[in-house]
Amino acid sequence: MFNAGDKVLVVSCEDDPRAVxxxxxxxxxxxxxxxxxxxxxxxxxxxxxxxxxxxxxxLQKMGR
Known part of the structure; x- marks a missing residue:
């Protein structure tokens, strides 16, 4: 589960592949x-x- 403020790595993104x-x-x-x-x-x-x-x-959680 994610929370506001979490730092995440974009592993894939259907919305915008440039974010991967x-x-x-x-x-x-x-x-x-x-x-x-x-x-x-x-x-x-x-x-x-x-x-x-x-x-x-x-998304992959990386920390806060």
């Missing part, structure tokens, strides 16, 4: 619902500081 292999931070306070189609919001991804939506199985 990069790290980011989760901002969701609660588990994702229908609005994001069950995807977590990851911010500060890569040097462009992108934000992407990724399913839980596409």
């Amino acid at each position: 292999g990069k790290t980011g931070v989760l901002i969701d306070e609660v588990p994702p619902g229908p609005l994001t189609q069950g995807r977590w919001t990851v911010i500060r991804v890569g040097w462009l500081r992108l934000s992407v939506l990724c399913h839980g199985h596409e």
Whole structure:
């Protein structure tokens, strides 16, 4: 399970394949619902500081 503020590695990302292999931070306070189609919001991804939506199985927790 993920929490807001967790640092994650994007292992794969259907939303934006350019995010794969990069790290980011989760901002969701609660588990994702229908609005994001069950995807977590990851911010500060890569040097462009992108934000992407990724399913839980596409992310690997790295810490806080």
